[in-house]
Amino acid sequence: MAEEIRHVLAAVFARREFRDPDLAEADITVTEVRLSPDLKNATAFVARLGRSDIDPLLPALIRAAPYLRSQVAHALPLRFAPALSFQPDHTIDEAAAIDKLLHSPEVARDLDERSGDQ
Numbered sequence: 001m002a003e004e005i006r007h008v009l010a011a012v013f014a015r016r017e018f019r020d021p022d023l024a025e026a027d028i029t030v031t032e033v034r035l036s037p038d039l040k041n042a043t044a045f046v047a048r049l050g051r052s053d054i055d056p057l058l059p060a061l062i063r064a065a066p067y068l069r070s071q072v073a074h075a076l077p078l079r080f081a082p083a084l085s086f087q088p089d090h091t092i093d094e095a096a097a098i099d100k101l102l103h104s105p106e107v108a109r110d111l112d113e114r115s116g117d118q
Contacts, residue, residue, distance in 0.1 A: 005042055005082070006033040008075040012068060022060035027051075031089045035082060042072075042082035045089035054088045061086040 013028045027049040034043045046061065048054050061068075065084045073081035101107065 001039065001076075001078075002033040002035045002042065004076055005035070005072055006030045006044070008072050009033070009044055009068060009084075011075075012071050018064060018067075020060050020064055022057060023064055026057055026060075028054075028057065028061075031091070039078075040080060040082055041085065043085050043087055045087050047089045047092050052090070052093045058086055058088065 009030045013030065016024055018024045028046050029049055030044050030046055032045040034045075035041070046054055046057075048057070062085075065086070069081050069084050072078070072084070
């Protein structure tokens, strides 16, 4: 069910049907949705495509939560639409930093030395 909610939210963000100007121009992706065991609360982890500044958009997402909840309620056959909360997802930034580190000259040198020993 969490994955279906993620798809609905991602589609809404892709259409950019927001009255809030902060969200109308933002490229937001939903990386994960976690549901509480009773299915009444959903936490959506969000990130901006190509940027790392999702934190300033959290107040706008909180303002848009009732609209987003109604979109989930209309799209999915749920008895109750879960209350939505949003958390920034910084894993994309962390993965990019690790990738940059792995491709640094120091690491490449160490890998070359290791392969030369074998």
